[in-house]
Amino acid sequence: MEYITHLQKDKKLAKILGAEVHSLKLHPNISVRLMASIMSQQLSTRVAAVIFKRFLTLYKGKEPRPQQVLDTSFESLRAIGLSNAKVSYVKNVAQFCIDHTITDKKLLAMKNEEVIELLTQIKGVGKWTVEMLLMFTLGREDIFAVDDLGIKNAMVKLYKLHETDKKQLKEKMLSISQKWSPYRTYACLHLWNWKDNVPDIKK
Numbered sequence: 451m452e453y454i455t456h457l458q459k460d461k462k463l464a465k466i467l468g469a470e471v472h473s474l475k476l477h478p479n480i481s482v483r484l485m486a487s488i489m490s491q492q493l494s495t496r497v498a499a500v501i502f503k504r505f506l507t508l509y510k511g512k513e514p515r516p517q518q519v520l521d522t523s524f525e526s527l528r529a530i531g532l533s534n535a536k537v538s539y540v541k542n543v544a545q546f547c548i549d550h551t552i553t554d555k556k557l558l559a560m561k562n563e564e565v566i567e568l569l570t571q572i573k574g575v576g577k578w579t580v581e582m583l584l585m586f587t588l589g590r591e592d593i594f595a596v597d598d599l600g601i602k603n604a605m606v607k608l609y610k611l612h613e614t615d616k617k618q619l620k621e622k623m624l625s626i627s628q629k630w631s632p633y634r635t636y637a638c639l640h641l642w643n644w645k646d647n648v649p650d651i652k653k
Contacts, residue, residue, distance in 0.1 A: 453591070453633040460629055462608055463637060466644040472636055474589035480554050481547040482513045483587040484569065487579050488539045489532060504530035516544035516552075539574025546572045562590055585635050594627040594634040596620055604641040 451471050458464040477483055489505065490498035508526060509518060520541060527537040546552065550568070557565055562584055569580045578597050584590040595601050597620075605623055606613055613619055630637040 453636045456633050457630055457637055457640070460626075463630070463640070466608065467640055468643075470640075470643065472639045474585070474591060474635065476558075476589045477587045478554055479513050480557050480583070480587055481516055481543060481552055484575065484579070484583055485519065485540045485543050487582055488536055488543065488574060491536070491579070501531045516547040519544040520548070535574070539572075542573050543575065557588065562593060585638070590635060592632040592634050593638070594624070594630070595638055596623050596627070598638070600642050600645050601638055604645040608641070608644070 454467060454471065457467060485505075486498075486502050489501050493501070505527075506513065508514075508522060508530065514522075524537055524541075527540065528534065532540065546569075560568070565584060565588070566577055566580045569575055569583070570577055578595060581593050581595045581598075584593045585595075602619070602623065605611060605626065606619075609622075609626060611619055611622055627634050627637065
C-alpha cells in the first residue's frame with residue numbers, strides 16, 4: 451500500500467504500523483451519518499449502535515430525510531435513549547441541512563476545511579465530530595484529529611511528549627503529523643489501533 455510506504459518514513463510510527471492495512475470508504479446519506487455521530491458522543495460503540503438501530507426503527511428501518519427527523523416528536527427521539535441536548539442537536543442538524551441544502555454531492559465537492567467551517571456552524575457539532583465525518587463517512591485520507599484523546603495518548607507514549615503545556619503539546623503533535631501528509635487519516639487509524647493493543651517497542 452502506498453500510504454504504508456509513506457508513513458514508514460517516520461521511524462517511530464513505522465514501529466507500530468504492523469501488517470494490518472486500513473481502507474477508507476465513502477458512505478452515502480451524510481446528513482444521517484452526522485446525526486449518528488452526535489448520538490454516539492460519549493457512548494461505547496455497542497450502546498451507540500443500539501441507539502442508532504432504534505432511531506432507524508422510527509422510520510421503518512430506513513434512513514430518514516432531514517424533514518422526517520424534524521417532523522418526529524421530541525418525545526419519540528427521547529424514548530430511543532437520547533438526552534434532551536442530543537435530541538436538540540440532531541434536530542439542529544436536520545434543520546441546517548434543509549436551510550443550507552446540504553447534499554452528499556455538495557459536501558463531496560468541498561475541501562476538508564470548507565466542510566469543517568460549514569458544519570461547525572451547527573450547535574452541537576464540534577470540529578472533532580466533523581473530522582470523524584470526514585474520515586469515516588467522506589473517506590478523506592488526510593485528516594488529523596489533534597483534539598482526539600486516543601490520538602493524544604498514543605502520540606504522548608510513542609513520541610515521549612510532555613503533557614504539562616497543552617498548547618505546546620498540540621503544536622508538537624501538529625508538527626509531527628505534517629510528515630504523514632497526505633495520509634494522516636491512516637496514521638490516526640494505526641495510532642488508535644496501537645493504543646488499544648500496545649506492543650513492546652524496542653528503542
